[in-house]
Every structure is written in C-alpha cells, then in structure tokens.
Amino acid sequence: MTTRFTVRSPVTGEPVGDHPVHGPEEVRAAVERARAAARHWAACGWADRRARLLAWKRALARRTEEFASLICAETGKPVRDARAEVLLTLVHLDWAARNARRVLGRRRVPAGPLSVHQRALLAYRPLGVIAVIGPWNYPLYTPMGSIGHALAAGNAVVFKPSELTPGVGELLAESFGEAVPGHAGLLQTVTGRGPTGEALARSGVDKVAFTGSPGTARKVAAVCAERLTPLLAECGGKDAVLVDASADLDEAAEAVVWGAMANAGQTCAGVERVYAVASVHAGLCERIVHRVRALHPGPDPDAAYGPLTLPGQLATVERHIKEALAAGARALHGGPESLRPPYVHPVVLVDVPEDSPAMREETFGPLVAVNAVRDLAEAVARANAGGYALGAAVFTGSRRTGLAVAGRLNSGAVSVNSVLGFAAVPSLPFGGSGESGYGRTHGAEGLRAFAAPLAVTVRRFRPPVDLTSFAGSRRRVERAVELGRRFHARR
Structure with a gap:
C-alpha cells in the first residue's frame, strides 16, 4: 500500500490535497517509462515538437484560472500573483518551443585553413531523461524554466515538485498528457518529501535540474557525484539594489518595495539589500517607508501578499530582525512585532552591520535592509562581498553608468532602473554563482543546458597534405607544419 501525505493551506491549516509518497522503485519505473518516451520524442523532429509544445502552451493558457487557484491554495499567495506566474510560464514555454531549432539545430561552422577539405558541422542531441526538482515559492514558473526547455530540446522529464506544492506538479503533468496525446511517460510527476527527490537523483537520469537551498543542493550534488550525473543548481540569492545620487528616488523606492515585499519576500532574486549613496539615503528611506505603510498581508483579495508558505521560515525572519537590532541596526518600519x-x-531596517545574518544569509521574507555608502564603488564592493551572486539592480540617472556598474557586479543578471526586469525576458539566461548555484535556465543557454553538443566533420575532397594519413610524403607534411608554425608565430 502506497504511503500518502496531506498538504495543508498555509493560511488556514486546512487540507488542500492528498498525494502519494513515491519510493525508489516507483521512481525508477517512472524513469524507465521516460527513457522509452524520450527516444520516440527525439525522433519526432523539430517541427513536430514545436507544434505539440505550442498546443500545450495554449492548453495551459486556457486553464490559467485552474492553475492559479491551485497555486493559491498550496502557497497562500494572492490570485493575481498566481495568474502572473502562469503568464510568465507561458512566455518562456512559447520562446523555448519556437527557438529550439534555431539554437540547437545543425549548422555549419568555419573549418579553418588547416581543414579546408572538411565541412565542419555543429549539432546538439538531447541528453535523454531530465530530473527536475522544483521549489514551492513559484511552483509553476520556476520548474517550467527547466521542464519547457528540456522538452523543447528533445528530452523526457520526470518532475518532483516540492512537498508543499505537489498538486501543481500533478496538474502540470496531467495537462501535458491531455494536450500532447500519444507520448505517455514524456512528462511525469513523482511526489513525496526529500527521500523521493534523492531517489530521483539516484535513478540514472541524464541530468538533474534542482532549485532550492544551498544546503539541499550540496546533498543533491553529492548524490549526483556518485554517477557523475550533471547537475544544474539554482540556490537562491541575497540580491542587492544599488542607488546612485542621480537616481529617480521615487522609481527606486517603488521598485525596492515591490522587489522586497512581493510574494512575501519569497523570491530567490527578490530585493533583500539596498546600498544607497549617502546623499540620497535618507530621502530613499523616507519614500520606502511611506510605501510599505500602505501594504498589508492577508487572505483578502486586496492584500499585498500572502503568508510565509514554509512555516519554519518565520523563525529565520525573526532571527534576522532580532540579531540585526541587537548589533546596532535601526528599524524604520516594523520589527519583531511584525511577525503575526x-x-x-x-520590515525596513537601516544601519545593519555587514556581518549580520540579515545581510549575509537569505532571509526569504518581507524584510529589506537599506544601508548608506560613500559612492557606487563602495556599493559594488559590498554587493559583491556576499556569498550569493544571483541578481542585482542599479538605479542611476545615467544609462552609461548603469551599464558600467552592471559589468562590475558578480551577479548572473542585473537590471538597470528596474528590478527583476530579466525575469520576463525569455531570451535571457537566468542563474548565478557561488551560493546561488551554477548553470543557467531560460534563453538559448537554457536550451543548451539540456543538450549535448555534437561535432561532425564531412570530408569534401582529398587534401594536398593529409596530416591524418601515413600514406603521404613525410617531407610534404613537415613542410606544411613548418609553414603553419611560421604563420602563427608572426600573426
């Protein structure tokens, strides 16, 4: 008899779903089904896969309210946020389906003067079966950054959603099966807690795409290392906003408040730190506090955001607030009493010591720290000093300055005069380094992440000097090598 677990609403505590706990045998069986489906899917060709994925996209669009309702039930976020999440999913799936052939299709590349007799071709082949282990904060949009691109590249996918949002994962696989008939096993969902994810990583898949905490990513990486299974890891961030003296402070404040408070701060690339040039620090803080006073969380339709989906995260937010205040920080708005x-x-803090957990660890809650700096150079240094390197933003009156600062930040993505601008651009890659993980989803890099490059040469004619044969004149070969050496020595 299969063990089951119950998912409860983070708002009311009432049950919202009952789901199976898939063990190692069931996971392996799913992977075997996926492997058979992958071979058939890879043989379909680019045009067929594109048509079927676009049919799935249209089906998802028609079921927006169904997905949004389930996302709300499992995460507690407002329905308007859930609808926006579905829309972002559609945008990225559409791009992957329409651009897979352009990015991964076979094309000719220069062979170079040494190999003029060869036609050089670069192609990409699917990896096979991709395991996607998803998060709960954006249970549709985030995993679909891997699922959609993996399918577009010609792979099959076995998806393990978070134990907090398994219903979204099950509905996703169901919707695919209905929209793309005749491909049973191509997208499957397995549910359960950590052991189910571990079983999937051990199951012999060809790559794992994981989103979650750095600690869990290290455990997944250790399992993947046993078989040398490639891993793509997106592990969160501690994103900074840099505000120059020339910035439009109203726009900067509006962006900071949304970036820090949207989805209750539970966004991997959300705003957690702000470094403002000293001359505008007070003005920026005044504008931020004015805006957050108008926000309130709750279950009602007018609420700015919902609850913390993971109950244990409340303790992290509380610790960050209390340790920052004990170390000398000041609360301009909120404080420990903000936890209800x-x-x-x-919560808005200022003068937070840089070694405080609120500045070093991912808070994943509606808390933002706003510190003053001498200039943008100091802001860049502080932003780069942390272990995370996912996203960042720069606000300045000069686009040239903004681009120059963006180039000096370690982050994998930077927005100038906005926050999270890159999230809605499907052609841009997304990912980071350090504690934020490695690898990229979205865009062309996201497609290549789920394909293996294949180098092909086709001999066009017999070369005058063949370096790959014993039959030619040794003297002619030596002369050709010497001429080549001289050419490169002088060039």
Missing part, C-alpha cells in the same frame, strides 16, 4: 503567523508585515 502565518504572516509577516513589512
């Missing part, structure tokens, strides 16, 4: 489970009301 399951909600956390907005």
Whole structure:
C-alpha cells in the first residue's frame, strides 16, 4: 500500500490535497517509462515538437484560472500573483518551443585553413531523461524554466515538485498528457518529501535540474557525484539594489518595495539589500517607508501578499530582525512585532552591520535592509562581498553608468532602473554563482543546458597534405607544419 501525505493551506491549516509518497522503485519505473518516451520524442523532429509544445502552451493558457487557484491554495499567495506566474510560464514555454531549432539545430561552422577539405558541422542531441526538482515559492514558473526547455530540446522529464506544492506538479503533468496525446511517460510527476527527490537523483537520469537551498543542493550534488550525473543548481540569492545620487528616488523606492515585499519576500532574486549613496539615503528611506505603510498581508483579495508558505521560515525572519537590532541596526518600519503567523508585515531596517545574518544569509521574507555608502564603488564592493551572486539592480540617472556598474557586479543578471526586469525576458539566461548555484535556465543557454553538443566533420575532397594519413610524403607534411608554425608565430 502506497504511503500518502496531506498538504495543508498555509493560511488556514486546512487540507488542500492528498498525494502519494513515491519510493525508489516507483521512481525508477517512472524513469524507465521516460527513457522509452524520450527516444520516440527525439525522433519526432523539430517541427513536430514545436507544434505539440505550442498546443500545450495554449492548453495551459486556457486553464490559467485552474492553475492559479491551485497555486493559491498550496502557497497562500494572492490570485493575481498566481495568474502572473502562469503568464510568465507561458512566455518562456512559447520562446523555448519556437527557438529550439534555431539554437540547437545543425549548422555549419568555419573549418579553418588547416581543414579546408572538411565541412565542419555543429549539432546538439538531447541528453535523454531530465530530473527536475522544483521549489514551492513559484511552483509553476520556476520548474517550467527547466521542464519547457528540456522538452523543447528533445528530452523526457520526470518532475518532483516540492512537498508543499505537489498538486501543481500533478496538474502540470496531467495537462501535458491531455494536450500532447500519444507520448505517455514524456512528462511525469513523482511526489513525496526529500527521500523521493534523492531517489530521483539516484535513478540514472541524464541530468538533474534542482532549485532550492544551498544546503539541499550540496546533498543533491553529492548524490549526483556518485554517477557523475550533471547537475544544474539554482540556490537562491541575497540580491542587492544599488542607488546612485542621480537616481529617480521615487522609481527606486517603488521598485525596492515591490522587489522586497512581493510574494512575501519569497523570491530567490527578490530585493533583500539596498546600498544607497549617502546623499540620497535618507530621502530613499523616507519614500520606502511611506510605501510599505500602505501594504498589508492577508487572505483578502486586496492584500499585498500572502503568508510565509514554509512555516519554519518565520523563525529565520525573526532571527534576522532580532540579531540585526541587537548589533546596532535601526528599524524604520516594523520589527519583531511584525511577525503575526502565518504572516509577516513589512520590515525596513537601516544601519545593519555587514556581518549580520540579515545581510549575509537569505532571509526569504518581507524584510529589506537599506544601508548608506560613500559612492557606487563602495556599493559594488559590498554587493559583491556576499556569498550569493544571483541578481542585482542599479538605479542611476545615467544609462552609461548603469551599464558600467552592471559589468562590475558578480551577479548572473542585473537590471538597470528596474528590478527583476530579466525575469520576463525569455531570451535571457537566468542563474548565478557561488551560493546561488551554477548553470543557467531560460534563453538559448537554457536550451543548451539540456543538450549535448555534437561535432561532425564531412570530408569534401582529398587534401594536398593529409596530416591524418601515413600514406603521404613525410617531407610534404613537415613542410606544411613548418609553414603553419611560421604563420602563427608572426600573426
């Protein structure tokens, strides 16, 4: 008899779904089904896969309210946020389906003067079966950054959603099966807690795409290392916003508040730190506080955001607030009293020591720290000093300055005069380094992440000097090598 587990609403605590706990045998069986489906899918060709994925996209669009309702039930986020998440999913799936052939299709590349007799071709082949282990904060949009691109590249996918949002994962696989008939096993969902994810990573898949905490990523990486299974890891961030003296402070404040408070701060590339040039620090803080005073969390339709989906995260937010205040920080808005489970009301801190957990660890809650700096150079240094390197933003009156600062930040993605601008651009890659993980989803890099490059040469004619044969004149070969050496020595 299969063990089951119950998912409860983070708002009311009432049950919202009952789901199976898939063990190692069931996971392996799913992977075997996926492997058979992958061979058939890879043989379909680019045009067929594109047509079928676009049919799935249209089906998802028609079921937006169904997905949004389930996302709300499992995460507690407002329905308007859930609808926006579905829309972002559609945008990225559409791009992957329409651009897979252009990015991964076979094309001719220069062979170079040494190999003029060869036609050089670069192609990509699917990896096979991709395991996707998804998060709960954006249970549709985030995993689909891997699922959609993996399918577009010609792979099959076995998806393990978070144990907090398994219903979204099950509905996703169901919707694919209905929209793309005749491809049973191509997208499957397995549900359960950590052991189910571990079983999937051990199951012999060809790559694992993981989104979650750095600690869990290290455990997944250790399992993948046993078989040398490639791993793509997106592990969160501690994103900074840099505000120059020339910035439009109203626009900067509006962006900071949304980036820090949207989805209750539970966004991997959300705003957690702000470094403002000293001359505008007070003005920026005044504008931020004015805006957060108008925000309130709750279950009602007018609420700015919902609860913390993961109950244990409340303790992290509380610790970050209390340790920062004990170390000398000041609360301009909110404080420990902002925690009213399951909600956390907005918190704005200033003068937070750089070694405080609120500046070094991912808070994943509606808390933002706004510190003053001498200039943008100091802001860049502080932003780069942390272990995370996922996203960042720069606000300045000069686009040239903004681009120059963006080039000096370690982050994998930077927005100038906006926050999270890159998230809605499907052609841009997304990912980071350090504690934020490695590898990229979205865009052309996201497609290549789920394909293996294949180098092909086709001999066009017999070369005058063949370096790959014993039959030619040794003297002619030596002369050709010497001429080549001289050419490169002088060039």
